[in-house]
Amino acid sequence: MTALAGEELRAWLRYIHSITGIHLDESKSYLIENRLSGLREAEGCATLGELYYRVRSDRGTTLRRKVIDAITTGETYFFRDQNPFELLRHKLLPELIDRRSRELGPGAVPLRIWSAACSTGQEVYSIAIVLRELLDDGSGYRIRLLGTDISDQAVSRASYGTFSNFEVERGLSGDKRDRHFARHGDGWRVRDELRAMAVFRTMNLMEDFACLGRFDIIFCRNIAIYFKEEDRVALFKRIARVMEPDGALVIGSMEAVATLCPEFEPKRYHRTVFYALRT
Secondary structure: OOOOOOHHHHHHHHHHHHHHOOOOOHHHHHHHHHHHHHHHHOOOOHHHHHHHHHHHHHHOOOHHHHHHHHHHHOOOOOEEEEEHHHHHHHHHHHHHHHHHHHOOOOOOOOEEEEEOOOOHHHHHHHHHHHHHHHOOOOOEEEEEEEEEEEOOHHHHHHOEEOHHHHHHHOOOOOOHHHHHHHEEEEEEEEOHHHHEEEEEEEEEEEOOOOOOOOOEEEOOOHHHOOOHHHHHHHHHHHHHHEEEEEEEOOOOOOOOOOOOOOEEEEEEEEEEEEEOOOO
């Protein structure tokens, strides 16, 4: 197979951006070749150019979804970067619970958390573990924990909640693993009480997501860095519209929002920065 280059490469770059929002330049031809090679072989195509023609000619969405699944395979693991989860445990949740208890009085306290690019679910289940350990069985709270991702394949895996030994060992202590996971074949499965806390659905962040409702805490980490600046601005403006006025946005440590969207202002907790809406 010849290397992907020229107009054939540019056609793939435009198409990937149009369906995912991910912006890749021509230096990333190797990434496209590597990630689409399995799909090319499965579809019986001799070249990526032939695969491109087949994808664009497909009147359904099956091949498009397969391209999305292949391109968006990303790095993820439990309690990735650790600091955001310490922020959640020691500041965001306690302060949110205190505010809502004072505002709403007696009754179950609503806690609405969204992991906007959840991949295969490790971030969502890490959040669920924090909630479980902080709130015990969750009685007295109305917890809504939502995980979304553009990849059908990733969402399906996240929803099923099974992980290999390697995946479970990345970020989880033996104690956390044994408390929150059960042996499942050669790997592990999230225990039912943790799995019941989360809902997963496929969602393209480049599209309107007002239908999801409003959230107190939003995790949108390590995804906007792959977007063009205008797409990042549009994404964060949409996030601002679904965030409660006193809510919090948590993004990746190498990302920034305030310089792009004046709606947000940075807040610091120890070594972690999060974002609140300007008042």
